Amino acid sequence: MRNTNKKLVGGLLIGLIITAIGAVLATAQTDDITDETTIPIPPKGQHERGPFAYNLTEEQQTELENLMTTLREQNATRNETQAAIQEKLDEY
Numbered sequence: 001m002r003n004t005n006k007k008l009v010g011g012l013l014i015g016l017i018i019t020a021i022g023a024v025l026a027t028a029q030t031d032d033i034t035d036e037t038t039i040p041i042p043p044k045g046q047h048e049r050g051p052f053a054y055n056l057t058e059e060q061q062t063e064l065e066n067l068m069t070t071l072r073e074q075n076a077t078r079n080e081t082q083a084a085i086q087e088k089l090d091e092y
Helices: 002-027 058-073 078-091
Strands: none
Touching: 058 078
16 A cells, blocks of 8 residues: 555656646747846847947947047047947937
């Protein structure tokens, strides 16, 4: 009788584990669904412009690149550069 109980409990535990794994796989997030905590990955080729460059038009990206180049040439401080870029982004 004891051996039968062990087999029953073991079978139930295995069933529970399989059910839990199935539930995890069924509710797992796919690549085409993102939640609010996921940082989107920019399309290929835009990594060098930062993680949020995909929200800008090509014209806006070019404008920001030109602004950064100008600020570098003027030896602007990091804080000045960040402020100028943020101001430009706020305009968009």
